[in-house]
Amino acid sequence: xxxxxxLDDFRVPYFESKKNDKFSLDDxxxxxxxxxTGSKDTDRxxxxxxGAKLDSLQECLHAQQxxxxxxxxxxxxxxxxxxxxxxxxxxxxxxxxxxxxxxxPTPVEFAHDFLWRVHWQAPAAGELTxxxxxxxxxxxxxxxxxxxxxxxFEVRSRHIRQFEELLADSxxxxxxxxxxxxxxEQRARxxxxxxxxxxxxxxxxxxxxxxxxxDKYQAAYRDALAATSTEYAPWYVIPADSKTHRNLMVAxxxxxxxxxxxxxxxxxKESLKGVKVE
Numbered sequence: 001x002x003x004x005x006x007l008d009d010f011r012v013p014y015f016e017s018k019k020n021d022k023f024s025l026d027d028x029x030x031x032x033x034x035x036x037t038g039s040k041d042t043d044r045x046x047x048x049x050x051g052a053k054l055d056s057l058q059e060c061l062h063a064q065q066x067x068x069x070x071x072x073x074x075x076x077x078x079x080x081x082x083x084x085x086x087x088x089x090x091x092x093x094x095x096x097x098x099x100x101x102x103x104x105p106t107p108v109e110f111a112h113d114f115l116w117r118v119h120w121q122a123p124a125a126g127e128l129t130x131x132x133x134x135x136x137x138x139x140x141x142x143x144x145x146x147x148x149x150x151x152x153f154e155v156r157s158r159h160i161r162q163f164e165e166l167l168a169d170s171x172x173x174x175x176x177x178x179x180x181x182x183x184x185e186q187r188a189r190x191x192x193x194x195x196x197x198x199x200x201x202x203x204x205x206x207x208x209x210x211x212x213x214x215d216k217y218q219a220a221y222r223d224a225l226a227a228t229s230t231e232y233a234p235w236y237v238i239p240a241d242s243k244t245h246r247n248l249m250v251a252x253x254x255x256x257x258x259x260x261x262x263x264x265x266x267x268x269k270e271s272l273k274g275v276k277v278e
């Protein structure tokens with residue numbers, strides 16, 4: 001009998017581990033659906049069930065005001081970062097939930113170090129924060145454009161590891177997901193945006209320029225994930241050709257993360273015992 005897949009099977013080997021040098025995105029099939037039941041309806045029902053659990057757990061996180069959770073979503077254009085957020089957190093109370101989209105640095109942001117604009121967006125106590133793109137854009141894009149040589153890439157990767165270690169030491173649990181889409185599926189999704197006038201707002205000509213650099217981006221992602229997957233901030237490769245399965249897998253990963261925190265509501269206030277509201 002074939003071994004049932006586990007979430008850790010999709011975790012990028014930790015930086016400096018012996019397995020890390022052999023890590024390749026080619027080992028992960030973007031069309032795979034390892035956690036699917038085979039039925040979209042059943043998978044969506046499971047996603048709804050997880051959503052209800054995440055809502056309760058996130059409320060506990062917010063009430064406790066001690067721990068923090070950071071979810072980082074990265075991926076090529078059309079890999080589904082926005083769709084993942086809508087689907088996974090559809091049933092989660094927005095109280096204590098914050099979404100931060102990162103775009104190209106503004107002139108002011110560009111005038112500072114590359115982590116300046118990121119650090120102040122990190123989750124506060126009791127907060128679940130989602131980075132839609134992230135500080136990794138400042139590692140990936142300059143690499144593809146030839147603006148970072150090998151030495152500069154390694155320095156910036158080290159700064160990212162140290163930054164994330166600082167967050168982890170400050171009671172922040174970090175989960176990083178690379179939404180792994182195939183080139184063929186990206187072509188279909190980009191074409192769908194072009195063919196549907198109501199989706200033109202999602203399309204930018206620069207998406208085609210990035211697509212022409214597909215192989216360079218895949219290599220940059222491979223190097224970035226390998227250089228920054230750590231025990232305190234692991235990377236997971238999420239097959240993203242199937243939107244339903246992508247959403248389900250991210251939800252399962254986040255549920256496991258929250259359950260491992262063993263969250264509890266704050267102790268009852270003795271001062272409220274016996275209080276009657278008139």
